[in-house]
Amino acid sequence: MTSTTRLTVAQALVRFLTAQYAERDGVRHRLIGATWGIFGHGNVAGIGQALVEYARDMPYHQGRNEQAMVHAAVGYARQSGRLSTHAVTTSIGPGATNLVTGAALATVNHLPVLLLPGDVFATRPADPVLQQLRVPYAGDASVNDCLRPVSKYFDRITRPEALIPSALEAVRVLTDPVETGAVTLALPQDVQAEAYDWPDRFFAERVWVVRRPGADPTELAEAVTAIRTARRPLVIAGGGVHHSRAEQALAEFAGSTGIPVASTQAGKGSLPHDHRQDVGGIGHTGTATADELARTADLVIGIGTRYTDFTTASGTLFERPDVRFLNLNIAPHDGHKLAGMPLIADARSGLEELTEALLMHAHRVADSYVAEYTEDKERWEQRVEACFEADEPDVRPTQPQVLGALDAVVDESDIVVNAAGSLPGDLHKLWRARSVDQYHLEYGYSCMGYEIPAAIGVQLAAPHRPVWALVGDGTYLMNPTELVTAVQEGIAIKVVIVQNHGYASIGGLSEAVGGERFGTAYRFRADDGTFTGAPLPVDLAANAASLGMRVLRAKTVRDLRAALTEARAADTPTCVYVETETADTVSGAPPAQAWWDVPVAETAARPSAVKARELYERHVSTRRRHL
CATH class of the missing domain: 3.40.50.1220 (TPP-binding domain)
Structure with a gap:
């Protein structure tokens, strides 16, 4: 006779996850190292209660933004070599849809993350319930269906017994080196709390071997x-x-x-x-x-x-x-x-x-x-040195000089995290990677707002190493809230905020393609209605301090070197704030050494667009189809 244990669906899922392991080259790793969560009515009584029930076996991290929780899990997964990741639970409605960007990032980059959004009632006691998206032609649709195209595996658990094959398939995908990415198990809030007699073998320790196939x-x-x-x-x-x-x-x-x-x-x-x-x-x-x-x-x-x-x-x-x-x-x-x-x-x-x-x-x-x-x-190294070098230490640094100052204080143990803006281009050209995992660039999705939560995930996976989140002002304003999480849990990330008063990367691109930097600067409106007035009086350093961060302000190259050295030695979350010299240009780094196709208006009255189109046509004519 098969022995069973009576648990809710949520309790069974959490207990199951605590017993899953990935193994490669004979080394075993716990697959789900922790769960991130923000609770609402759609998951508080189900997954929330289950996490309390198994708090000793499943570590929990409190997030502030659902998208950011996915980024933190992805950062942890990448630093762990895809052999361990985190789960993320949210309520239904806006909490669930906030997962979509993070899920897309995980799937694009082939990085495993388990998403556990709440869902509307499977039993449909009322129609609609709070935060239900009514779709008159499809009674089984919910906002969680937005996660289907950005997930490598998706299932909605409408019956308790359906969890068993679905959970096993979810873990198979998470540990598959080809298929891995975001995995979503949508959990109706009534089913989460429903009890069932689970076969005890479902909770037995299970090891998933990550294959290393050889060549034909x-x-x-x-x-x-x-x-x-x-x-x-x-x-x-x-x-x-x-x-x-x-x-x-x-x-x-x-x-x-x-x-x-x-x-x-x-x-x-x-x-x-x-x-x-x-x-x-x-x-x-x-x-x-x-x-x-x-x-x-x-x-x-x-x-x-x-x-x-x-x-x-x-x-x-x-x-x-x-x-x-x-x-x-x-x-x-x-x-x-x-x-x-x-x-x-x-x-x-x-x-x-x-x-x-x-x-x-x-x-x-x-x-x-x-x-x-x-x-x-x-010869290229000489160009890098010229970009990093600052002849006058008491002037405001350029962005490459910010990287040069950081380059001077790190060693092979440091990890640098970035994703969007003008920094990825500068880093790819100029950064001197000293170790196999020092350079943590998310550029498959190039998602603004990734850096800070991802750095938290990286730091959790590498607790004794200096972890730097490099963010521009545009990226910082997208998603600074997980600084509170770092402060709450004493996660000693180092955040470098580079203030250049706008979307510098897109500003430069806009100029190159005839867009004349329209809508890319963080400035007041001028008399003609354009955003060409004075820079906005935004104090991002004060904002970071208000969220609990220790903040070091650097006005000059000399200040910056001292601040970075101090931040690296800090054992608490620390922010270095610096305003760069090139506020209206991309960065001052060497220009692009190869083309990138951004289509230019085929017809226009403004001279800048006409000129950009002529250049575009010269470049696009060189494109090849390799056959």
């Missing part, structure tokens, strides 16, 4: 031949290198073959900046060294990359008529990108197999090729 022998042989016959190969390291923990395998592959390695935003740090084969970021926000190598490459070896438009310069970067692509990727969809030769495998397993096979042939690129990119890299 035929694909591997073709890949080895392609590399051996290439004269100017180039590796593009994507986020899959980090997800697979393949950094050492990549270093051995690059070191033994001499093939240079460029990196996407997600892949930066796959090699340390001072590795001989590291040539920096690639694409629209990349280095001149990497982009010139891409233009002349005859073989592009993509490792764990999705080949986004920034990476490929919207299809214009890889110029050689005979260029070929070899794509090592665990996801077949990405392995076949750009009509490339697929090498479908785990990044680490595939790299180890490639290295072994190439060593048998003693394969290495020509010394002249190594000398070429080494010299180009040295």
Whole structure:
């Protein structure tokens, strides 16, 4: 006879989650490390009560914004190598729909997070109930259906017994290296509180092995031949290198073959900046060294990359008529990108197999090729030094000088978190990644408001390391509320607020495409009705202080260096506030080294748009379809 335990659906789900583990390379990790929650009528009596019931087994974090809770969970998951994540619970209605942006970010970036939004009554005792979206043609629809397109798995638990297969499928997806992303279990508030006799085996400890599939022998042989016959190969390291923990395998592959390695935003740090084969970021926000190598490459070896438009310069970067692509990727969809030769495998397993096979042939690129990119890299480093250097320490810094000051105080233990604005471009070009996980850029979704909550999640996963959230004023104003969470729980993140009085990145882009910076500055209206008056008297430092943060104001380069040093040593949440010199420009960093397709008005009366269109047509004419 099967033994059972009578619990509510919510209690059973929480207890089930406490017994789930992910294992890779023989190392076991608890899959759901904690649950974030904001409670309302849709989850307070169900999941809320269950979290009280199992408080000793399931840690709980109190959030202030539902979207931010997802970002914190995602930050934790990425820092944990996707082997552990957090769950997020909300009420129905606006609490649930606030999850959508965070869910999209998680799914775009292939990062696991479990979403547990409340839902309207399954028994429909009244119609409509509070916060129910009435859809006359579909009685089973709710606002949670907004989460379907941004989730890798979605289910609505309308009966207690339905939880068993759904929970198992949810965990399967969370631990699948190809399918992982946001997983949503919508929980009607009446079903959450309903009791059921659960088989005790449902709560038994369960280990989900994260696979490392090797390459198909035929694909591997073709890949080895392609590399051996290439004269100017180039590796593009994507986020899959980090997800697979393949950094050492990549270093051995690059070191033994001499093939240079460029990196996407997600892949930066796959090699340390001072590795001989590291040539920096690639694409629209990349280095001149990497982009010139891409233009002349005859073989592009993509490792764990999705080949986004920034990476490929919207299809214009890889110029050689005979260029070929070899794509090592665990996801077949990405392995076949750009009509490339697929090498479908785990990044680490595939790299180890490639290295072994190439060593048998003693394969290495020509010394002249190594000398070429080494010299180009040295020239780029000189440009970085020039951007970081401040001749006058008692003046307001530029944004690159802010990064230079931070570069001077960090070591390999620090982690830098960013996602949106002009900072991602500057960081991709200029930042010197010292460790495999120092560079935490969310650029798949480039979500404003990600940085602060994500830094909290990273800090929870790496409690003894300095974690920096770099935010512009636009991003800060989007989502500063989780500073209260950091203060409440004593999570000693370091937040650097860069004040440049507006959407600097989009302002620069607007100017380039004929938009004349319309609607991008944080200024009063002038007499002509435009936002070209004086800067707004907004004091973000005072705002951060009002939320409980310790705040250090830096007016000059000298002040900034001292403030960053003090913040790094702090054991409480600390904010460094600095206003940059280039308030009306993007940043002062080197310009884009490759194009990015932002369509320009095909017809316009204003000269700026007409000129921008002429330039656009010259660039778009160089786009290629790789076949």
